[in-house]
Amino acid sequence: MGDPQAIACRAARAQGDLRPTAAAVEQSRGAWDRRWFLLRGLEASVPRHLFDALVAAHPNNPVAYLLRGVHGVLWGWEARGSGWASAVTEEGWRLLRERCSMAVTDLAHAASLDPLDPTPFAWLLRAGLGLEWSMKDAESCFAEGQRRGPEHFDLYWRMLSWKLAKWHGSAEESLAFARAAAQGAPPGSLRHALVIRAHLEHCDDLARKDRSRLSEYWGRYDVRNELTYARAMSVGHSSHVRSMWSHQVHHDLAELYYLCGDRQLLQDELRAIGGAYDPLHFGPPPHGAEQLDRIRAWANAPSPQKKAQSAQNASQRRGVMWGLIGAGLLIAVSLVLSGVHSAKPYFSHRFFVVNPTDASVDVSIDGAAPRRHDPRQGLEYDLADGRHTIRVTRVDEAAAVVEEGSFDRPGRRFGLLGTCALYDITGAGRYVAARVPYDGTQNEVHGLGMRGQVVEFPEGTTTFRSYFPDEMRRGTVLEGVCLRGPDGRVPCLR
Numbered sequence: 055m056g057d058p059q060a061i062a063c064r065a066a067r068a069q070g071d072l073r074p075t076a077a078a079v080e081q082s083r084g085a086w087d088r089r090w091f092l093l094r095g096l097e098a099s100v101p102r103h104l105f106d107a108l109v110a111a112h113p114n115n116p117v118a119y120l121l122r123g124v125h126g127v128l129w130g131w132e133a134r135g136s137g138w139a140s141a142v143t144e145e146g147w148r149l150l151r152e153r154c155s156m157a158v159t160d161l162a163h164a165a166s167l168d169p170l171d172p173t174p175f176a177w178l179l180r181a182g183l184g185l186e187w188s189m190k191d192a193e194s195c196f197a198e199g200q201r202r203g204p205e206h207f208d209l210y211w212r213m214l215s216w217k218l219a220k221w222h223g224s225a226e227e228s229l230a231f232a233r234a235a236a237q238g239a240p241p242g243s244l245r246h247a248l249v250i251r252a253h254l255e256h257c258d259d260l261a262r263k264d265r266s267r268l269s270e271y272w273g274r275y276d277v278r279n280e281l282t283y284a285r286a287m288s289v290g291h292s293s294h295v296r297s298m299w300s301h302q303v304h305h306d307l308a309e310l311y312y313l314c315g316d317r318q319l320l321q322d323e324l325r326a327i328g329g330a331y332d333p334l335h336f337g338p339p340p341h342g343a344e345q346l347d348r349i350r351a352w353a354n355a356p357s358p359q360k361k362a363q364s365a366q367n368a369s370q371r372r373g374v375m376w377g378l379i380g381a382g383l384l385i386a387v388s389l390v391l392s393g394v395h396s397a398k399p400y401f402s403h404r405f406f407v408v409n410p411t412d413a414s415v416d417v418s419i420d421g422a423a424p425r426r427h428d429p430r431q432g433l434e435y436d437l438a439d440g441r442h443t444i445r446v447t448r449v450d451e452a453a454a455v456v457e458e459g460s461f462d463r464p465g466r467r468f469g470l471l472g473t474c475a476l477y478d479i480t481g482a483g484r485y486v487a488a489r490v491p492y493d494g495t496q497n498e499v500h501g502l503g504m505r506g507q508v509v510e511f512p513e514g515t516t517t518f519r520s521y522f523p524d525e526m527r528r529g530t531v532l533e534g535v536c537l538r539g540p541d542g543r544v545p546c547l548r
Contacts, residue, residue, distance in 0.1 A: 055298060060095050067097065072104050072121070080117050089173050090208045091298040096121070098128040109160075116167035119160045120174060126157030127181045134184065154184035172206040175199025179212035183221060192216045207244045207299050210235050214248055218255050225256040236284065242293035247303040249284040253277065254310045261313055272314040281310075289326070301327065312349045320353045405463060407444075407477045408432040414449040415456055415479065427479070437463045446479050 059078050066074040075092070082089035105122035112118040130153030134146045142150075158181050161174040178195050187195075196213040203209060217223035217231045232248035239245035260268040271277060288294060289303045304326045311320035409415055409427035416424035419435060420442050426449065427433055446457040457479060 055301070057091070057298075060092060063092065064095060064097075067100050070101070070104060072100075072108050076108060076112075076117055076121060079121065083168075083171070086171070086173055086203050086206045087208070087297050087299055089171075090176070090206075093120075093124050093173070093177075096124055096128060098125065098132040100125060102129070114167065116164040116171065119164035119167065120171075123157045123160030123164055123174065123181075124177050126153050126160060127177050127184075130154040130157065130181070130184050150184045154181040157181045158185070170202055172199040172203030172209055175202070176206065176208040176212045179209070179216065183215065189216065189222055192222075205243060205245070210245060210248055211251070214251060217252075219259060220255075225252075225259070228252040228255060236287070239287075240293075241287055242291040242295065244288055244294075244297075244299050244303065246284045246288035247306070249280060250288075250303060250306050250310065253281055254306050254313075257310060257313050268314065272316075308349065312352065317353050317355075320349070324350060324353055405435050405437050405477070406432040407435060407479065409479050416447050416449060416453075417479070418445045419443065439463055444477070 063075040063078050066072070075096070078092050079089055082092060102125070105118075105125050109118045109122055130150045133149035133153065134142055158178060161178050161181065165171065165174040165178075175195050175198055179192055179199075182192055182195065192213065196209060199206065199209040214228060214231060215221055217228040219225055219228070223231075229249070229252045232252040235248050236243075236246045257268055257271065260271055285303075285307065289296075289300050294300070304323050308320055308323040308327060311317075311323060407417055407419075407427065409417075409429065409431055413429060415427050417427055417433075418424040419437070424445075424447070425433060441460055441462050443460045444457065445455065448454045448456055461477060
């Protein structure tokens with residue numbers, strides 16, 4: 055990853071010297087994510103006697119026990135191997151349990167010597183997987199680590215592993231844990247990125263079992279929008295402080311988009327990764343580098359749609375004169391239809407109220423009987439142009455008012471595609487405006503948010519690529535993609 059201190063530590067370890075590594079880890083006290091990065095690069099191949107000598111020379115230093123404990127975890131999992139459980143030998147299981155047991159002793163002692171360090175608990179969770187702890191034991195370990203370091207990302211990362219279907223949980227449990235961790239996280243926190251990891255693991259599982267189910271899952275609006283929101287609130291937020299974990303999140307996104315076949319989003323993440331290739335994500339060299347090269351080649355290859363578009367463009371150039379004639383006829387027809395439209399609306403004009411939250415709400419417009427909006431649902435309303443009142447209440451015993459105010463229903467503008475307007479109840483209030491190019495057309499600026507703000511979209515378009523200036527620092531770009539379904543329903547914007 056190009057880190058000078060980590061490079062120097064690795065070179066010293068190759069010569070049998072642990073002192074630079076111990077000093078670097080010691081200096082990282084308080085910068086727990088930095089400490090994670092230094093420990094992550096530790097090799098299981100370093101001779102065990104070097105760690106024993108370090109502990110003997112510094113019997114009261116928590117770093118000495120931490121280093122030996124981390125090595126024990128890596129050493130144990132190396133003996134097990136990276137394959138499926140069915141491929142692990144009896145000797146592999148025995149060495150995993152034996153070495154992880156030694157690691158637990160060292161990590162627990164390191165934690166007792168430094169009552170502020172959350173790092174040992176993240177590694178205890180990994181050791182616990184090898185020792186087949188119960189979920190209760192893992193959650194207890196996670197709770198203590200969380201108390202020490204509420205934003206220590208490795209701790210959440212390890213606990214998410216416990217919730218995965220391939221270990222002790224399920225897709226539903228892993229997503230629930232990720233969403234709960236992100237719920238109270240501030241903007242820019244990497245805890246929002248746990249949602250990305252949970253979706254990636256589920257997509258990877260679907261890809262192994264049934265590619266058709268993966269395509270169906272990736273086509274869901276709620277999945278795409280949740281991922282867009284998670285990226286925007288983590289590595290895409292203006293207040294995010296970049297770290298080595300940021301690269302890990304971009305690698306996760308790149309792997310996810312490659313797996314699901316989305317070239318455009320994959321290209322964005324490859325630009326974010328740049329030259330900072332992480333070999334521990336895709337695998338050590340040369341296999342990892344070859345995997346990343348395959349991903350880059352696929353991302354940059356012309357898609358079938360682009361090839362078809364190129365052929366279509368060539369045909370259009372040959373028939374440019376007919377195109378000019380057609381444009382003239384289209385203008386003439388538009389002028390005629392404009393007169394018809396002024397007398398009576400002819401084209402479709404839709405107005406939707408969208409509930410992007412996780413709770414059902416009742417919506418009453420202009421005092422009418424309320425309509426029930428289930429989570430992430432948009433319902434169409436037949437409203438006249440002009441000002442309207444809205445009252446949104448939660449569906450619970452308290453019937454708390456979520457939102458109450460008024461808004462202007464946009465006028466029916468003339469257009470060959472008609473118009474569509476969207477009132478977003480909650481969820482988008484973090485953004486004050488949206489620049490929305492429709493299928494590559496010129497940007498339009500729309501107000502987006504709560505309290506009577508409405509977004510208009512032309513009907514019949516396919517892709518909305520939105521750039522949201524954040525209210526905290528004007529001009530910061532957050533990027534999202536919203537798809538409109540073939541049935542004409544408005545997407546759930548976040």
